[in-house]
Amino acid sequence: MSDDRFFTGREIAAALTFVVLGTLIGVTSYRAGLNIAGEGAGAVVAASTTPAPPNGQTLYAGNCAGCHGAQAQGGVGPGLAETKGWSLADFGQAVLHGQAPGGRTLAPVMPRFADTGLDGAPPTDDQIKVLHEYLKGL
Ligand code: HEC
Incomplete structure:
Protein backbone atom coordinates (compact mmCIF):
# COMPACT_ATOMS: atom_id res chain seq x y z
CA MET A 1 0.00 0.00 0.00
CA SER A 2 1.24 3.43 -0.80
CA ASP A 3 -0.58 4.88 2.25
CA ASP A 4 2.27 4.14 4.66
CA ARG A 5 4.89 5.78 2.44
CA PHE A 6 5.71 9.33 3.34
CA PHE A 7 6.91 10.36 -0.11
CA THR A 8 6.24 9.11 -3.61
CA GLY A 9 9.13 8.48 -5.92
CA ARG A 10 8.35 11.66 -7.83
CA GLU A 11 8.42 13.71 -4.65
CA ILE A 12 11.78 12.29 -3.68
CA ALA A 13 13.11 12.97 -7.16
CA ALA A 14 11.83 16.53 -7.00
CA ALA A 15 13.37 17.04 -3.57
CA LEU A 16 16.71 15.69 -4.79
CA THR A 17 16.60 18.03 -7.76
CA PHE A 18 16.14 20.98 -5.42
CA VAL A 19 19.06 19.89 -3.27
CA VAL A 20 21.34 19.49 -6.29
CA LEU A 21 20.25 22.81 -7.81
CA GLY A 22 20.59 24.56 -4.48
CA THR A 23 24.10 23.22 -4.02
CA LEU A 24 25.08 24.29 -7.53
CA ILE A 25 23.73 27.78 -7.01
CA GLY A 26 25.40 27.99 -3.63
CA VAL A 27 28.81 26.88 -4.92
CA THR A 28 28.56 29.17 -7.94
CA SER A 29 27.67 32.21 -5.87
CA TYR A 30 30.40 31.39 -3.38
CA ARG A 31 32.94 31.25 -6.19
CA ALA A 32 31.61 34.46 -7.69
CA GLY A 33 32.01 36.03 -4.27
CA LEU A 34 35.60 34.81 -4.06
CA ASN A 35 36.32 36.23 -7.50
CA ILE A 36 34.89 39.60 -6.59
CA ALA A 37 36.94 39.63 -3.41
CA GLY A 38 40.04 38.61 -5.37
CA GLU A 39 39.71 41.28 -8.03
CA GLY A 40 38.67 43.97 -5.60
CA ALA A 41 41.15 43.11 -2.86
CA GLY A 42 43.12 46.31 -3.45
CA ALA A 43 40.00 48.42 -3.17
CA VAL A 44 38.92 46.65 0.00
CA VAL A 45 42.31 47.28 1.65
CA ALA A 46 42.27 50.91 0.49
CA ALA A 47 38.79 51.40 1.89
CA SER A 48 39.77 50.10 5.29
CA THR A 49 42.95 52.21 5.59
CA THR A 50 41.81 55.47 3.97
CA PRO A 51 40.21 57.75 6.56
CA ALA A 52 36.68 58.94 5.89
CA PRO A 53 36.53 62.27 4.07
CA PRO A 54 36.61 65.19 6.51
CA ASN A 55 33.26 66.46 7.73
C1 HEC B 1 40.34 78.76 22.37
C2 HEC B 1 39.32 79.49 21.69
C3 HEC B 1 39.24 79.39 20.18
C4 HEC B 1 39.15 78.26 19.42
C5 HEC B 1 39.15 76.82 19.88
C6 HEC B 1 39.03 78.68 18.06
N1 HEC B 1 39.06 80.04 17.98
FE1 HEC B 1 38.95 81.16 16.30
N2 HEC B 1 39.22 82.83 17.40
C7 HEC B 1 39.28 82.90 18.78
C8 HEC B 1 39.43 84.28 19.21
C9 HEC B 1 39.51 84.79 20.63
C10 HEC B 1 39.46 85.04 18.02
C11 HEC B 1 39.60 86.56 17.90
C12 HEC B 1 41.05 86.89 17.76
C13 HEC B 1 41.26 88.35 17.39
O1 HEC B 1 40.32 88.98 16.89
O2 HEC B 1 42.37 88.82 17.59
C14 HEC B 1 39.33 84.10 16.91
C15 HEC B 1 39.30 84.46 15.58
C16 HEC B 1 39.00 83.62 14.54
C17 HEC B 1 38.85 84.04 13.18
C18 HEC B 1 38.97 85.46 12.66
C19 HEC B 1 37.60 86.09 12.79
C20 HEC B 1 37.63 87.56 12.45
O3 HEC B 1 36.55 88.06 12.07
O4 HEC B 1 38.66 88.20 12.59
C21 HEC B 1 38.53 82.92 12.46
C22 HEC B 1 38.25 82.84 10.99
C23 HEC B 1 38.49 81.83 13.38
N3 HEC B 1 38.78 82.29 14.64
C24 HEC B 1 38.17 80.55 13.03
C25 HEC B 1 38.27 79.47 13.89
C26 HEC B 1 38.06 78.12 13.49
C27 HEC B 1 37.63 77.67 12.10
C28 HEC B 1 38.29 77.36 14.58
C29 HEC B 1 38.27 75.85 14.66
C30 HEC B 1 39.09 75.14 13.68
C31 HEC B 1 38.61 78.24 15.68
N4 HEC B 1 38.60 79.52 15.21
C32 HEC B 1 38.88 77.83 16.97
C33 HEC B 1 39.22 81.83 19.64
C34 HEC B 1 39.18 80.51 19.27
Missing part, protein backbone atom coordinates in the same frame (compact mmCIF):
# COMPACT_ATOMS: atom_id res chain seq x y z
CA GLY A 56 32.97 70.21 8.29
CA GLN A 57 30.32 69.93 10.96
CA THR A 58 32.30 67.38 12.97
CA LEU A 59 35.50 69.40 12.64
CA TYR A 60 33.77 72.60 13.67
CA ALA A 61 32.01 71.00 16.63
CA GLY A 62 35.21 69.38 17.86
CA ASN A 63 37.67 72.24 17.33
CA CYS A 64 35.89 75.58 17.05
CA ALA A 65 32.39 75.57 18.54
CA GLY A 66 33.70 75.79 22.12
CA CYS A 67 34.97 79.31 21.46
CA HIS A 68 32.97 80.52 18.47
CA GLY A 69 29.59 79.04 19.45
CA ALA A 70 27.65 76.09 18.06
CA GLN A 71 26.25 78.27 15.26
CA ALA A 72 29.40 80.41 14.97
CA GLN A 73 27.44 83.16 16.69
CA GLY A 74 30.38 84.01 18.91
CA GLY A 75 31.48 83.31 22.47
CA VAL A 76 35.06 83.53 23.67
CA GLY A 77 35.90 84.18 20.04
CA PRO A 78 33.98 86.47 17.71
CA GLY A 79 31.03 85.39 15.60
CA LEU A 80 32.25 84.13 12.27
CA ALA A 81 29.56 85.59 10.01
CA GLU A 82 32.06 87.98 8.48
CA THR A 83 34.41 85.12 7.76
CA LYS A 84 31.91 83.67 5.29
CA GLY A 85 32.94 86.36 2.82
CA TRP A 86 36.62 85.54 3.09
CA SER A 87 38.37 83.58 0.37
CA LEU A 88 39.43 80.06 1.20
CA ALA A 89 43.07 81.23 1.22
CA ASP A 90 42.34 84.01 3.73
CA PHE A 91 40.30 81.67 5.88
CA GLY A 92 43.12 79.12 5.83
CA GLN A 93 45.69 81.74 6.87
CA ALA A 94 43.52 82.78 9.82
CA VAL A 95 42.79 79.25 11.00
CA LEU A 96 46.24 77.80 10.40
CA HIS A 97 48.48 80.78 11.24
CA GLY A 98 46.36 83.37 13.03
CA GLN A 99 46.77 85.85 10.18
CA ALA A 100 43.60 87.68 9.17
CA PRO A 101 43.30 89.64 5.92
CA GLY A 102 44.96 93.06 5.93
CA GLY A 103 47.95 91.88 7.92
CA ARG A 104 45.98 91.61 11.18
CA THR A 105 47.46 89.11 13.61
CA LEU A 106 44.76 87.38 15.66
CA ALA A 107 45.04 87.31 19.43
CA PRO A 108 46.91 84.27 20.72
CA VAL A 109 43.69 82.88 22.23
CA MET A 110 42.79 81.83 18.70
CA PRO A 111 44.80 78.62 18.22
CA ARG A 112 47.31 78.38 15.37
CA PHE A 113 45.92 75.15 14.03
CA ALA A 114 49.01 74.54 11.89
CA ASP A 115 50.80 74.08 15.22
CA THR A 116 48.09 72.55 17.39
CA GLY A 117 46.60 70.30 14.70
CA LEU A 118 42.94 69.60 14.01
CA ASP A 119 41.64 66.64 15.99
CA GLY A 120 45.22 65.95 17.01
CA ALA A 121 46.66 65.64 13.49
CA PRO A 122 48.22 68.18 11.10
CA PRO A 123 45.39 69.94 9.25
CA THR A 124 44.85 69.06 5.60
CA ASP A 125 43.69 71.36 2.81
CA ASP A 126 40.51 69.31 2.61
CA GLN A 127 39.74 69.92 6.27
CA ILE A 128 40.16 73.68 5.89
CA LYS A 129 37.98 73.57 2.81
CA VAL A 130 35.09 71.64 4.41
CA LEU A 131 35.28 73.87 7.50
CA HIS A 132 35.00 76.94 5.27
CA GLU A 133 32.09 75.38 3.37
CA TYR A 134 30.38 74.44 6.61
CA LEU A 135 30.67 77.98 8.03
CA LYS A 136 29.34 79.49 4.81
CA GLY A 137 26.33 77.21 5.10
CA LEU A 138 25.45 78.29 8.65
